[in-house]
Amino acid sequence: MFDRIRLLRPLVAAAVLLLPLLPVTAAQSTAAPAAPAAGPDCSAASKIEKKLAGGTTWRMCWHNNEYAGLVLEDVSYQPKGEPRPIKVLASGRLGQVHVPYDNGANEYNDVTEEAMGSFPEKLKPKDCPGGTIRSIPVPEGRPVPGLCVTTQARGFAYHGNSGDVMEPRARTDSAQGTDLAVYAIYSAGYYQYVVQWNFSDDGTITPKAGATGNLSPSDFDASDKTGSPLGKGSRDRATSHQHNVFWRLRFQPDGSDKQRIEQYGTQRGGRDPDTGTERLHTTRRTVATETAGNSGSYRWWRVVSGTAKNADGHPRSWELVHHNPARYTGRPYTAKDVYFTQHNKCEDYPNDNRRFTRRCAGDVSKFVTGQRLTRPVLWVNVGFHHIPRDEDQTPMPAHWQGFQIAPRDVTAMSPLTPDRLRAPQYNGEPHEH
Amino acid sequence: MTDTGGRSFRSVLRRFSAQAGVAFAGVAVVTAIAWPMSAASDGPARGSGPSAGGMPGPGAAARSAPGQYVAPAAPQGAGTGRDPLTADERQAAVRAALSADRPLRTQSKDVAGRAGDPQLISSALAEDTEGRTAEVRFYDYGDNTLVVKTVDLSTGKVTDSEAAKGAxxxxxxxxxxxxxxxxxxxxxxxxxxxDYRAATGRALTGVDQLRVQGGSYAARPGDPAELRECGAHRCVRLWTRVADGPWIDTRGYVIDLSDRTVHRV
Structure with missing residues (x-):
């Protein structure tokens, strides 16, 4: 209870600026004033660069952190028609994989206790279809061919008829989307985690973790009443458990630390008297100081560039598309879905942080102290409660958890819009020409 | 920089070099980076780092056919931007960290209990920093202290140092x-x-017959008295498997590396 109060106080104390959701009328048409560097800041071996079929290029640097595994830095997005790469992330990596068992017998921290990043699994060519496998340096051992850089189909990007937007000779347009996929597999005891980042041609980033390997063979306990029967009859019961996966993100939109966090919320606004339909009222506010929050069905956040606008004059931003399907309230650091904290040198992990330093607080709930957010770090928490089933053996089919970062007003239209529809008359309210 | 660490300083480097030599075997050493100890009398000669094997160093990242393994690019010389530390930079960072702290390099103990050197735990490019900055972690088993040194690789200077107990x-x-x-x-x-004999038919005589992943262990509320020091002491729990074979569950044991004792959880 004490921890919850500590968490909520900064929320209340945060200097929030309530803004009505008014249409942006500014007619500025220039984009980023700061010219970002042409490429990511690393040598060829650490660089990933891929131009996808839709014309979008993603660039980044990668390295391996011996605790957290794959780290992506200096991530930029250059859709078709943009003269320069648009920087998105300064860095992104796992923060933690926290695994408490329902019977209270075990609670693992696979990043900060077991250093899962030091144990990448070797990938075979078939594990990286169509891609290239790069080697991951590990402490005191030979580099492991374990990082896959490849492309993946993601199904429909769009399907639509241009008559809807008044093209004189209407056509049906459709396209299949592709992603750049970057992944490695790390083992932590019996579990193996696919740590993956997908970068879509439409500008969406999807970090996700797939847990596979095997259910812990020593956590079959028939007596604790928290397990599921997996063998014949009901003798062997695999203990239920939770995977709380944290990602740590540091945005640098358009190459600048100048950014603000905005929180959106939507409330019911009463029924329209004529139609009887409920009206919804959406507001947004700036989150100016460190905050922890839950992403309800109508609450979400975006990171807004403080310097750059798109060609429509709208500030460029990146939206956190996030849903935590199993919020684990057993620890203060997992009790909230997202934490926005000011960058502090020794705040490296969302919990267990004092394993590495005694200078900073021990967990992210205590990082939230009301500091102004001038250089925010985002901690994104996604839980998965695993009640084992017969099909989890063996090897266990990967179960995934993750979230997305979607471009919001980064470009004036979709980067995948066919060239003939990239015209002023198709940008905005459709009308006859 | 005028004092000499003598044998102990060199030995930690030798050990470190041997480790790095495994990781980066075959990589010719090019010391293009700042070499903070070059004026010191107790440092190893320039270029006496890992390997010096006869194989040519690989060039830039090779392009290859889909699914093919790409040989690691040369982890040598100075890295660029956000590259991971090269072998040379790791060495330089360890040298710089130790050279600036005589007590650390002469009065510490490593994990095997040998006096002189602290145990090197990790060295890596520091997160969220501009320029090439390394963070080096040591553990001194002599007084159970974690020592973290931040080294600016462009100057070879230690820019920050933290010593902490209980980390x-x-x-x-x-x-x-x-x-x-x-x-x-x-x-x-x-x-x-x-269990090892049951799985393999052979006797277990050495650690090379196993593959282990260690986890840091801190005392839990219900632990027996002999584990209460874990946290202040450096304790480890192991996930163990026969090399290329089955798991053997050893999670029921906690090894206290600080007093070199083994306990049941």
């Missing part, structure tokens, strides 16, 4: 192996030895 990052490879050695040699290792 226990995950064990390094050497520490996990030491924990396994202690378990194998302990009367508590009976079950492990029995």
């Amino acid at each position: 226990q990052p995950p064990p390094g490879v050497r520490e996990s192996r030491e924990a396994a050695k202690l378990l194998i040699a302990s009367p508590q290792g009976d079950g492990l030895r029995t």
Whole structure:
């Protein structure tokens, strides 16, 4: 209870600026004033660069952190028609994989206790279809061919008829989307985690973790009443458990630390008297100081560039598309879905942080102290409660958890819009020409 | 920089070099980076770092056919931007960290209990920093202290130093192996030895017969009295499997590396 109060106080104390959701009328048409560097800041071996079929290029640097595994830095997005790469992330990596068992017998921290990043699994060519496998340096051992850089189909990007937007000779347009996929597999005891980042041609980033390997063979306990029967009859019961996966993100939109966090919320606004339909009222506010929050069905956040606008004059931003399907309230650091904290040198992990330093607080709930957010770090928490089933053996089919970062007003239209529809008359309210 | 660390300083570097030599075997050494100890009398000669093997260093990242393995690019010389530390930079960072702290390099103990050197746990490019900055972690088993040194690789200067008790990052490879050695040699290792023989038909005599992943262990509220020091002491729990074989569950044991004892959880 004490921890919850500590968490909520900064929320209340945060200097929030309530803004009505008014249409942006500014007619500025220039984009980023700061010219970002042409490429990511690393040598060829650490660089990933891929131009996808839709014309979008993603660039980044990668390295391996011996605790957290794959780290992506200096991530930029250059859709078709943009003269320069648009920087998105300064860095992104796992923060933690926290695994408490329902019977209270075990609670693992696979990043900060077991250093899962030091144990990448070797990938075979078939594990990286169509891609290239790069080697991951590990402490005191030979580099492991374990990082896959490849492309993946993601199904429909769009399907639509241009008559809807008044093209004189209407056509049906459709396209299949592709992603750049970057992944490695790390083992932590019996579990193996696919740590993956997908970068879509439409500008969406999807970090996700797939847990596979095997259910812990020593956590079959028939007596604790928290397990599921997996063998014949009901003798062997695999203990239920939770995977709380944290990602740590540091945005640098358009190459600048100048950014603000905005929180959106939507409330019911009463029924329209004529139609009887409920009206919804959406507001947004700036989150100016460190905050922890839950992403309800109508609450979400975006990171807004403080310097750059798109060609429509709208500030460029990146939206956190996030849903935590199993919020684990057993620890203060997992009790909230997202934490926005000011960058502090020794705040490296969302919990267990004092394993590495005694200078900073021990967990992210205590990082939230009301500091102004001038250089925010985002901690994104996604839980998965695993009640084992017969099909989890063996090897266990990967179960995934993750979230997305979607471009919001980064470009004036979709980067995948066919060239003939990239015209002023198709940008905005459709009308006859 | 005028004092000399003598044998102990060199030995930690030799050990470090040997480790790095495994990781980066075959890579010719090019010391293009700042070399903070070049004026010191106790540092190893320039270029006496890892390997010096006869193989040519690989060039830039090779392009290859889909699914093919790409040989690692040369982890040598100075890295660029956000590259991971090269072998040379790791060495330079360790040297700089130790050279600036005589007590650390002369009055510490490593995981095997040898006096002089602290145990090197990790060295990596610091996160969220501009320029090439390394963070080097040592553990001094002499007084159970974690020592973290931040080194600016462009100047070779230590820019920050933290010594902390009760901070226990995950064990390094050497520490996990030491924990396994202690378990194998302990009367508590009976079950492990029995399971190993059952799985392989052979006797378990050394840690090389196993593959271990160590986890840092801190005392929990219900732990027996002999584990209460874990947290202040450096304690490890092991996930153990026969090399290329089945798991042997050793999670019921905690190895206290600080006092070299083995306990049941």
